[in-house]
Amino acid sequence: MYDGKKIIPGLILFLGLLTYPIWHNTVSGKTSYVPKPELPTDKAKKECVEPKTFIRVNHKTLLEDWKFSVVRNGIRTYQASNKKVYTISLNRTCMNCHTDKTKFCDQCHTYMGVTNKCWDCHIYPKQMAKE
Amino acid sequence: MQFDRRGFLKIAGLTALGLVAKPGWDVFSKIESSEPLPTPEPFAKKKWGMAIELKKCWLEEGCKDCIDACHRIHNVPDLGTLKEEIKWIWTSPYDKIFPEHEFEYAGEEHQHKLVPILCNHCDDPPCVRYCPTRATWKREDGIVMMDFHRCIGCRYCMAGCPYGSRSFNWRDPRPFIKKVNLEFPTRTRGVVEKCNFCEERLNRGLIPACVEACKEKALIFGDLKDPESKVRKVLQNRIIYQRQPELGTKPKVFYVL
Numbered sequence: 535m536y537d538g539k540k541i542i543p544g545l546i547l548f549l550g551l552l553t554y555p556i557w558h559n560t561v562s563g564k565t566s567y568v569p570k571p572e573l574p575t576d577k578a579k580k581e582c583v584e585p586k587t588f589i590r591v592n593h594k595t596l597l598e599d600w601k602f603s604v605v606r607n608g609i610r611t612y613q614a615s616n617k618k619v620y621t622i623s624l625n626r627t628c629m630n631c632h633t634d635k636t637k638f639c640d641q642c643h644t645y646m647g648v649t650n651k652c653w654d655c656h657i658y659p660k661q662m663a664k665e
Numbered sequence: 666m667q668f669d670r671r672g673f674l675k676i677a678g679l680t681a682l683g684l685v686a687k688p689g690w691d692v693f694s695k696i697e698s699s700e701p702l703p704t705p706e707p708f709a710k711k712k713w714g715m716a717i718e719l720k721k722c723w724l725e726e727g728c729k730d731c732i733d734a735c736h737r738i739h740n741v742p743d744l745g746t747l748k749e750e751i752k753w754i755w756t757s758p759y760d761k762i763f764p765e766h767e768f769e770y771a772g773e774e775h776q777h778k779l780v781p782i783l784c785n786h787c788d789d790p791p792c793v794r795y796c797p798t799r800a801t802w803k804r805e806d807g808i809v810m811m812d813f814h815r816c817i818g819c820r821y822c823m824a825g826c827p828y829g830s831r832s833f834n835w836r837d838p839r840p841f842i843k844k845v846n847l848e849f850p851t852r853t854r855g856v857v858e859k860c861n862f863c864e865e866r867l868n869r870g871l872i873p874a875c876v877e878a879c880k881e882k883a884l885i886f887g888d889l890k891d892p893e894s895k896v897r898k899v900l901q902n903r904i905i906y907q908r909q910p911e912l913g914t915k916p917k918v919f920y921v922l
Contacts, residue, residue, distance in 0.1 A: 538839065601814060605810070605812045608708060608864075608868065610802070621798060654853040655851050656850045657845060657850065
């Protein structure tokens with residue numbers, strides 16, 4: 535190879551620069567970042583309406599179903615899989631435990647780049663205290 | 666080790682069964698999705714309606730108790746301008762509300778008195794027919810409901826409503842709400858809103874806020890299907906007025922002088 539002495543280090547340098555963002559994020563620990571939604575510490579608030587595995591995957595459809603049930607059908611109670619009956623309310627049920635959405639909802643949503651419009655209208659309990 | 670055809674098939678069959686066992690088990694052991702409980706009272710049993718006794722309403726001039734109560738509870742903003750005004754219950758002069766009652770020489774003193782008006786919760790609501798997204802619809806108990814989640818802000822319903830009962834949020838209403846009621850959501854920009862007959866209060870067994878706030882008991886709310894209800898008693902053998910009855914929308918808000 536002609537000029538191998540120049541080309542090979544040049545290539546290495548080029549690849550190094552190209553992959554710089556990856557190296558940088560690995561070293562600074564950004565790639566290993568895991569969102570940590572803050573769970574309520576209160577013992578009475580330990581149990582969610584549905585098991586964690588279900589909520590993780592289906593919380594969006596659950597909320598959608600709840601909305602439909604209340605607004606369209608006027609049904610404001612929800613029987614969970616553990617046979618307990620809950621009031622369907624974003625503020626009085628969900629946000630009663632997860633009082634601050636910035637410490638719970640936003641943790642994953644920001645990480646995943648998800649935007650939702652819940653809080654354009656609904657008010658979470660901590661919000662008013664801040665404003 | 667030697668396989669004959671039979672032996673091979675047996676082992677192949679058992680292997681396939683073994684592979685299916687785990688996914689199959691997962692499918693049938695899934696948590697049963699629970700259905701919401703049925704409502705204690707089906708909507709169809711009732712028909713909500715309101716009567717407004719104007720003589721009682723006029724006892725105290727300039728009283729705005731019903732408006733204040735409603736707008737406070739439902740986070741209705743006060744934008745200050747007539748163009749952007751948001752209203753669930755408001756007032757208008759008698760001669761504007763009932764122009765057909767304006768006769769020459771009648772000399773009636775109540776012509777310019779203010780009449781409380783709100784969404785009529787029509788039996789045949791034009792707004793519902795206009796709505797392209799079904800964001801507004803008539804519930805079986807007669808309440809014309811709004812689903813703010815679904816409203817796209819096209820304002821067809823506003824054009825369709827002959828009573829001007831609907832208001833549009835031209836901008837974010839939240840900064841214009843004096844004191845936010847946490848029990849009820851606010852609205853967002855680009856959504857139409859109107860009176861919901863305090864549907865959220867009825868569900869808890871309470872009467873509408875305006876009815877509760879009226880000191881003179883000029884507003885009477887109740888079930889029109891029940892002949893013993895307060896509204897029906899008030900309306901009995903009285904001359905009843907309705908806003909633009911000729912349109913055939915069959916309003917559920919009645920006025921008695």
